[in-house]
């Protein structure tokens with residue numbers, strides 16, 4: 001396999017993690033996969049072979065008691081873990097496979113079998129805590145992939161960039177005191193889960209290695225791209241990651257039912273293109289994209305398609321059937337200046 005290839009990971013077990021009427025349902029991924037297939041992209045990407053995450057890899061982040069509780073909950077038929085996070089009898093297996101997919105893409109990219117890659121699996125992971133499910137998330141896929149890259153692939157420094165519209169509280173909490181995994185979250189504020197303030201920058205040896213970029217409702221393509229160019233890129237250059245992991249939620253799109261952001265697909269295409277170029281400049285192209293949220297079926301499926309094209313360097317073929325946000329964008333200059341000062345960028 002050529003080093004220039006983009007890989008993807010998918011397993012149909014995720015379809016059995018489903019609840020009719022819930023926004024985080026299996027049509028998100030089946031639509032995205034259908035679109036990738038219709039456009040012929042599945043034949044042009046290398047498919048990473050995936051298996052469920054091994055218990056020892058899972059225990060790098062999650063407590064044995066929590067893992068047993070999740071397994072037992074599924075075995076007992078599933079139900080609601082909290083007021084919004086559901087499990088079916090197959091959800092434990094699906095969550096193990098979703099984490100396994102994140103590791104498989106990471107392995108392919110770090111070993112150089114693929115240049116970069118995308119996991120199109122669910123349940124998502126960025127809200128999951130070491131001993132608690134949260135926000136539709138069961139296991140912390142991005143954090144597990146970062147630890148896997150360090151402990152099994154020998155990398156020292158990993159950067160996680162989270163552009164899901166919700167704050168990536170789980171990833172932040174896991175690495176808050178850790179200077180070896182830097183974490184950046186772009187998110188709408190105010191919005192659930194309410195964490196991710198500008199002043200939350202890490203603690204102890206991890207101080208300065210967390211960067212929160214809360215955006216006001218209505219921020220859109222211009223604001224997000226300024227945040228990428230003026231905050232994320234210099235933060236990444238200073239950190240010098242050996243791998244970049246993206247927690248890619250498509251719920252900042254203006255059509256999303258859970259948020260009030262004004263990103264368009266064009267904005268997501270530009271974010272993905274910039275992430276690819278940043279990885280090429282800093283870490284030999286090593287870039288792993290993991291699906292997180294995104295609850296408008298059109299936005300999430302075209303978002304995945306366009307991200308895959310951007311990873312392949314074919315963003316000129318990307319598609320935006322929905323166009324720009326119908327309302328003008330909120331200006332974010334003051335917010336960007338504030339974060340720049342705080343992080344001395």
Ligand SMILES: [Zn+2]
Pocket residue numbers: 164165166249251292293294
């Ligand atoms: Zn989200």
